[in-house]
Amino acid sequence: MRPWRLVRGAWRRSIQLRVITATLALSLVVVSLLGVTLSRQITDGLLQAHAEAAVADAAAGVDSAQRTLAVSDAPPDELRQTITRIVETLAASGNTSAASDPLYEIVVLGDEGARTYRSGVSPRSVPDSLRERVADEERIFRTYTSIHYLDGREVPGLAVGGQITDPYGGDYELYYLFPLTEQQQTVDLVLTALATAGVLLIMLLCALAWLVARQVVTPVRLAARIAERFSAGNLAERMAVRGRDDLARLAMSFNQMAASLQHQIGQLEDLSRMQQQFVSDVSHELRTPLTTVRMAADVLYESRGQFDPTVERSVELLQAQLDRFEALLTDLLEISRFDAGAAALNAGRYDVRDIVHKVVDAATPLAVEKGSELVVDVPVEPAMAEVDDRRIERIVRNLVVNAVEHGEGHDVRVTVAADDHAVAVAVRDHGVGLKPGESSLVFHRFWRADPARARTTGGTGLGLSIALEDARLHGGWLQAWGEPGEGSQFRLTLPRLAGDDLRSSPLALVPDDVGDGGLVDAGSIGEPYRRILPSRAEPDDASSPVSSAAPPEEAPAAPAASAEEVGRRA
Known part of the structure; x- marks a missing residue:
């Protein structure tokens, strides 16, 4: 075979x-x-x-x-x-x-x-x-x-x-x-002569066909190789133009297209660098006045009992908004590090179960306030992996807080599983779910499913963008499944050893409690936020922030709901 x-x-x-x-x-x-x-x-x-x-x-x-x-x-x-x-x-x-x-x-x-x-x-x-x-x-x-x-x-x-x-x-x-x-x-002599002439004629025709096909196919193959190198980031690649025939016109057209794309990509990269630099500069410049305002606000907040109720309420609102503004500046600085390619992974061996328990303990008061219960399902054996515990804690915290806020008061289940090659964390809620078409927008910065809905947990709108970059930095997957009325499930999959390639996940992307009517979109639906790198020498980073697509064995089968490497933002 x-x-x-x-x-x-x-x-x-x-x-x-x-x-x-x-x-x-x-x-x-x-x-x-x-x-x-x-x-x-x-x-x-x-x-x-x-x-x-x-x-x-x-x-x-x-x-x-x-x-x-x-x-x-x-x-x-x-x-x-x-x-x-x-x-x-x-x-x-x-x-x-x-x-x-x-x-x-x-x-x-x-x-x-x-x-x-x-x-x-x-x-x-x-x-x-x-x-x-x-x-x-x-x-x-x-x-x-x-x-x-x-x-x-x-x-x-x-x-x-x-x-x-x-x-x-x-x-x-x-x-x-x-x-x-x-x-x-x-x-017999005539038949032998005819057979010999036929064989020679066939060989001659095949040789002519090979020669003609080679003359036509060779430039096409060359164009394909140049296009592959061009798409890999070598924007200076061009085809050689020989003569004035159709293939020469093809080469000239390709070169004109490549030059136009190179110019436009250069403009976009320059604009992206300007935007990144602007965000970084503004974030740093706002630190000093924010510190001054924070000091004054802290003094007022400590003395709020001496003011009349109206002024006291204003001081409390000022303190809350300053907390949110400070968190926003922190997230902007983190995003600017990812955009500049300066984010570093400080990996160590950690038990992912401990990280999950720490996040769940911190999110329990919020769950009680929302009327939800956090259910944790972890294995008996340690789920050890080489990870940056600070970044993994941030990813899980974003997923858990997101699930609580959108869970509509239902229970939120956090599951941990591990195999010989990977560790996975899945967060399942039974809230509003993901609507068709939203999956292409969920990783856009500052995007919300319902613009009229207020952020009740103080989110900045950058949490899942940062979480996706953190997952990519580990060489992991951050994927999501969702369906209107069925809730959603987010799955984080990490390699046990830093630098290993993921081939599968210990947890299924589609929850077990979804009935036969729950259909799943085939493949990843929508594209997460794609940043334009400041350097053309790193073509791999110009693709999706997730390091790789979903494993083949978990490719969904029918086009109705949403199974994708994207998430929903609070």
Whole structure:
């Protein structure tokens, strides 16, 4: 089965192979038809000319024998010798040279049995079908047959016969057997020449097809390789332009497109760098006035009991908004580090169960306030992995707080599982779920599913963007499933060893409690936020922030709900 797959793969990948194969097949058909037609015409021409001459000789011999018998006055007992002399006279004319084979052999068949004239020919060389026709009509008939010699030889031949009658009313059948050895040799030589010419013609056509296909396919392959390098980030790649034909126009068009894309990408990169620098500068510049305002607000907050109720409430609101503003600046600085490629992973060996318990303990008061209960399901064995505990805690905290806020007062389940290669954390809620189309927006910065809905937990709108970058920094997956009315489930999968590639996850992406009616979108739906890197030398980072797509065995099967590497933001 493997060779067939290799052949099928080569057939799908190579235009040149398909062109040569198609040319070979068509050439075989055309050459075969042409060879069969020519061989038939040549064979028929050779045999027809020889058959006409043979029929003429046989007709003359039969007529001569009949005339001789008609005027013979031999008594019946001597008639056999008379026929023998007549036939020997006819047969003698078929041997033009003592050193060569006779032109024909003669066989006489009658009521008294069969007798051959000329040595070594068997009477069974005359087919029964020819005898029946000769016996029924007084005409000359012919047919192709095999001449059998008494020494065992068998050669192709032509049998021509007619009927003769003696003066006493006895009927005899006189047959001329013409060997076709020379004609067969000529036909064999012609067929060999045609076959050789056909093979050479097919080889020539295949060579021409290979040459033509190579001239056409080589520039296309070159364009494909250049396009691959171009898409990998080598924006200076260009095709060589030779001549003024169609391929040259293709190369010029490709180069113009590449130059335009390079210019536009350069502009976008410059704009992105300006935006990143602006966010970083603003975040740093706001730190100093924020610190001053924070100090003054802390003094007012500590003395709020001395103010009247209206002023006291204003001080509390000021303190809360300053907390949120400070958190926003912290998130902006973190995002700017990711955008600049300056985020570093301080990995160590940690038990992911401990991180989850720490997050759940901190989120329990919020869950109580929302009327939800946090249910934790962890394995008995330690779930050790080489991770940055601060970043993993931040990811899990974002997922848990998100689930509590959108859980509509239902229980939130946090599950931890591990296998030999990976550790996974899944957060399941039974809230509003994800609507179709929202999955393409959930990782946009500052995006909310319901713009009219206030952030009751003080979120900045950057939590899941940062969580996705943290997962990518670990070489992990951050994926989500959601369906309106069924809630959602977010799954974080991390390799046990830093730098290992993930192949599967210990937890299923689709929850077990989803009924048969819960359909899942095939593949990742929507694209998370994609940043433009400041350097063109890192093409891999220009793709999705998630390090890799979902494992093949977990690819969803039907297009209705939302299973994707994206999440919902509070």
